Amino acid sequence: MTALGGARRPAGYAQPAIAQADIAARPGAVSAAGADLSVGARAAVTRLALTDFRCYARLKLVLDARPVVLTGPNGAGKTNLLEALSFFAPGRGLRRARLGEVDRIGAGPWGAAATVLGPTGVLEIGTGHDRPNHDRSGDVGEGQSTDGRRVVRVDGRTERGQAALASAVAVFWLTPDMDRLFAEGPGARRRFLDRLVYGFDPEHARRVAVYEHAMRERARILREGRGDGAWLSALEDRMAREGVAIASARRAVAERLARAIHDGVGAFPKAGLAVEGPLDRALAEGPALAAEDAVRAALATARGEDAISGGAATGPHKSDLVVRHLGKDMPAALCSTGEHKALLISIALANARLVALDRGAPPILLLDEVAAHLDATRRAALFETLLELRAQTWMTGTDAHLFAPLGQAAQHFAVAEAAVVPLAGVPS
Ligand SMILES: Nc1ncnc2c1ncn2[C@@H]1O[C@H](COP(=O)(O)OP(=O)(O)O)[C@@H](O)[C@H]1O
Ligand SMILES: [Mg+2]
Known part of the structure; x- marks a missing residue:
């Protein structure tokens, strides 16, 4: 010790x-x-x-x-x-x-x-x-x-x-409930990733709040069937700009964490991390401005179907954090509860190490x-x-x-x- x-x-x-x-x-x-x-x-x-x-x-x-x-x-x-x-x-x-x-x-x-x-x-x-x-x-x-x-x-x-x-x-946590993180839907994993990002980029929390507020506003206007095109465009523009910033920050943190984990996690298993979704693909393939334009265009086109579904066709809310157990070359979702916990500890420790470097304290x-x-x-x-x-x-x-x-x-x-x-x- x-x-x-x-x-x-x-x-x-x-x-x-x-x-x-x-x-x-x-x-x-x-x-x-x-x-x-x-x-x-x-x-x-x-x-x-x-x-x-x-x-x-x-x-x-x-x-x-x-x-x-x-x-x-x-x-x-x-x-x-x-x-x-x-x-x-x-x-x-x-x-x-x-x-x-x-x-x-x-x-x-x-x-x-x-x-x-x-x-x-x-x-x-x-x-x-x-x-x-x-x-x-x-x-x-x-x-x-x-x-x-x-x-x-x-x-x-x-x-x-x-x-x-x-x-x-910076505060970060692991709880017994999170043993189900890899078995549940992507929402919990996105929140988990966003909490990791808060440690590096405090602005991320504000962006997520602004994005979600704009998304809710747009859904409300579409639901009410108000033909407020200019206001919808303004909200979609905000969703595109904040959405791309959110997705970029998530990608950057996932990549840094993956590298830190690759460099060593001691007794804990190595986790592979990747963010996958339509916006993440666009960011991998081209510049951020093009991704923003694509989100704006996709949202404008999808107003009709989004009015029915209540959702938004594209954006960072469609992304998922995909974790793999690298030692077993297996998706985390297929691993045991004990392995889930160990993978989460790997990620939490790598995160603590990187936050300490960035912020001067873990x-x-x-x-x-x-x-x-x-x-x-x-x-x-x-x-x-x-x-x-x-x-x-x-x-x-x-x-x-x-x-x-x-x-x-x-x-x-x-x-x-x-x-x-x-x-x-x-x-x-
Ligand atoms: N809003 C509340 N007001 C008063 N007691 C609460 C409230 N919410 C939870 N509790 C009580 O807090 C107690 C302690 O819970 P918890 O902290 O989860 O215990 P543990 O030590 O097992 O982690 C529980 O017995 C629960 O009934
Ligand atoms: Mg307890």
């Missing part, structure tokens, strides 16, 4: 010296997260406060930058805690919940606040459920739903959408129930890589002793009935 201070780095992982100096130059940052920060760049939640968040009426946690281990019985509140952290990324969190579901039953609205230490300093991030006012118009805009809207604050400033979260902090990783399903060798390899990456990884499980190899390199908490208490000593 690599000691915390003995930064042995995996191949291809260079410690960004500038970010490191940046943290060291900020006394507030160093004292906020413990002395171990002086030896490497990290991103870490150093304070988490929850209000009426699912089973938590109120929770306050003070942390340092080390990985966080949460153990306790089923139903204790471990996944809920990870879900709260997942709301520091754009989207609907790791359960894809409706905002109202997250309100503590009989209470709410929920709120989550964190102090996040990153390579550029300390940020205060807050998010939560803004319940709808019944006198407000029924118009549903970006980040809104009939369920109310999610508010986002970064350093006291209220942001217009959730995209600002992706600039503030993402905050949320690994729900991951350790229990790995054999001892792979579990040790996972822990070792996470420590080498210096990622603040939040891990859950029912069995504290599985995390014993992490020793003092992690902070261990017991979770029981929505109370989170530091474990006395390190589990053995």
Whole structure:
């Protein structure tokens, strides 16, 4: 096991010296997260406060930058805690919940606040459920739903959408539900890929929101049969421009990840990644501007059939992330659940490594129930890589002793009935 201070780095992982100096130059940052920060760049939640968040009426946690281990019985509140952290990324969190579901039953609205230490300093991030006012118009805009809207604050400033979260902090997660990722429809895989892209290109979140809003608007106008040709053309133009930017960003990240995985993933299987769809083919074959023109033309031609289907004939919403188990030369969809999990860990670790290079710190990783399903060798390899990456990884499980190899390199908490208490000593 690599000691915390003995930064042995995996191949291809260079410690960004500038970010490191940046943290060291900020006394507030160093004292906020413990002395171990002086030896490497990290991103870490150093304070988490929850209000009426699912089973938590109120929770306050003070942390340092080390990985966080949460153990306790089923139903204790471990996944809920990870879900709260997942709301520091754009989207609907790791359960894809409706905002109202997250309100503590009989209470709410929920709120989550964190102090996040990153390579550029300390940020205060807050998010939560803004319940709808019944006198407000029924118009549903970006980040809104009939369920109310999610508010986002970064350093006291209220942001217009959730995209600002992706600039503030990179958060990435793996959950047991994702074992079905390769067996399900392409929507879940697109969202998975988009979350990977947020780590590299925070603008991606804004583009996805703008694209989806334009697509919904166009579908509404077509459904209502309004002959608003100029407005439809404007929406289709927006879909073409944002759509091509989205598809290009996805392709670039999938290619980088595939290369990083090819260069080595240790004990985990090598995954092949490719994005496939009409727009991705167009981008592979020709320039982006030609792809944009093709989307505009295809959408204009397809108005009649889209009015009937309720969809949109082409665009990045037709793409799929195709993953292969390279060792077995087999599509991921045909692999076992254990192999799925191992492939996802490969992708998550490669992603963490690349994000660390780009942003100066790895993402905050949320690994729900991951350790229990790995054999001892792979579990040790996972822990070792996470420590080498210096990622603040939040891990859950029912069995504290599985995390014993992490020793003092992690902070261990017991979770029981929505109370989170530091474990006395390190589990053995
Ligand atoms: N909106 C809510 N209000 C209150 N309790 C909730 C809400 N949503 C879920 N819970 C409860 O939170 C508890 C803990 O769930 P979870 O975090 O998934 O446990 P685990 O520790 O097994 O991961 C469950 O018993 C569930 O009933
Ligand atoms: Mg759970």
